[in-house]
Amino acid sequence: MNIERIVLAFAGSVVVISAILAFTISQWWLLLTGFVGLNLLQSAFTGFCPLAIILKKLGKEPGPAF
DSSP: OOHHHHHHHHHHHHHHHHHHHHHHTOGGGHHHHHHHHHHHHHHHHHOOOHHHHHHHHTTOOOOSOO
16 A cells, blocks of 8 residues: 555544544534645645655655655
């Protein structure tokens, strides 16, 4: 699995988990959903993704985007 797939899977998981937490515990968890969405948006334009940098240092294979 390359870096792009890991980043997308991680971001999707965080969004789903925070949405569930917002529904069950507190609406403040929606801030995490917004943060992940904004980070994905800025990554699409700038190519900068902190998780991709960490995964690259861990030796994961980069794909075409990272």
